[in-house]
Amino acid sequence: MLTIVRREPRILGYDRSRWSLEGLQQVVEWLSGLSVSGVWRLLRRLGIHYKQARSYIHSPDPDYEAKLARIQDYIRLAKAKPEKYVVLFQDELTYYRQPSEAKAYEAVGKAQPQARRSPHKNSQRRIAAAMEIFTGKVVYMQKSRIGVDELVAFYEKVVEAFPDRTIYMVQDNWPVHFHADVLAALEPQTFEWPLRVPWNWPKEPSSRARHLNLPIRLVMLPTYASWANPIEKLWRWLKQDVLHLHAYAEKWTKLWQRVDEFLDKYAEGSADLLRYVGLTTNSALYGPALSHVGPPPLLPD
Incomplete structure (x- = not known):
């Protein structure tokens, strides 16, 4: 699940820049049977929280x-x-x-x-x-x-x-x-x-x-x-x-x-x-x- 939330949603077919609970529910097949609140509780149990992003620049250095x-x-x-x-x-x-x-x-x-x-x-x-x-x-x-x-x-x-x-x-x-x-x-x-x-x-x-x-x-x-x-x-x-x-x-x-x-x-x-x-x-x-x-x-x- 952590691998999924770290990927860009559009790559997996969800047309947004960030994941939402509804988006995960739509894209991840085994979450489709859960309610939105159920998805939220599952993420909490997995240690995945909604957090503030931090800026990051990947080094372009070829070496x-x-x-x-x-x-x-x-x-x-x-x-x-x-x-x-x-x-x-x-x-x-x-x-x-x-x-x-x-x-x-x-x-x-x-x-x-x-x-x-x-x-x-x-x-x-x-x-x-x-x-x-x-x-x-x-x-x-x-x-x-x-x-x-x-x-x-x-x-x-x-x-x-x-x-x-x-x-x-x-x-x-x-x-x-x-x-x-x-x-x-x-x-x-x-x-x-x-x-x-x-x-x-x-x-x-x-x-x-x-x-x-x-x-x-x-x-x-x-x-x-x-x-x-x-x-x-x-x-x-x-x-x-x-x-x-x-x-x-x-x-x-x-x-x-x-x-x-x-x-x-x-x-x-x-x-x-x-x-x-x-x-x-x-x-x-x-x-x-x-x-x-x-x-x-x-x-x-």
Whole structure:
């Protein structure tokens, strides 16, 4: 039954964009003897409820499975040789002075929870963070902007946190990640897939580039696959605990401090964070997406 309700109704001959109880009654032969309320009760017994949809974009990346499989390969390598390798999931987040609206408790009736706003400009703040896959250790930096210089400074901070190891940095396809001046700061990179950067960006580092030879190897996530980056759930937790309906629109710097306090809790790792982001079974991180793909060979030393 779950297979049926997940399919588009028109494919099965019901000319609607969504299933209704009547539609299921018409299309599913063994439901035809039940009343509409009987169909509803049956679905309840089967654990199938009428639920709010969520937005979803299927990654159009032609190398989707290959990229996920390669990330799994790096995870196995880091697990086998933790003294030499580490895997981090990295991302950036923007948050704002004005509180985001969200559900909260209030009296029944027309009264609604209040998101107290400020007449000031809706300033923004940027965070770059990376989370280690086995411990949940978080390294982060927050600034008014994250550009090339800030990203390189953040990478230096990451290397300080994980000394004497090669760092596999799993990240999305934000072009700044692959700017020539950013790449100049890292050890030489070998990319298995084409980089996605603006055509008019320089191919060579500028005179301002810092050649630091940082032991970081960049690993691409598939395009439009934010679900594949567990640190996205850290951002969700931050929003739930700190940013939604916050009371600091008039105390902008205080909100920065609250964000720092939240992220500092994970500076030494956290089992709670690993559970929240779904990394307690990290050896099969992309199991459902790769169930039909054989594991790639372990990367050479």
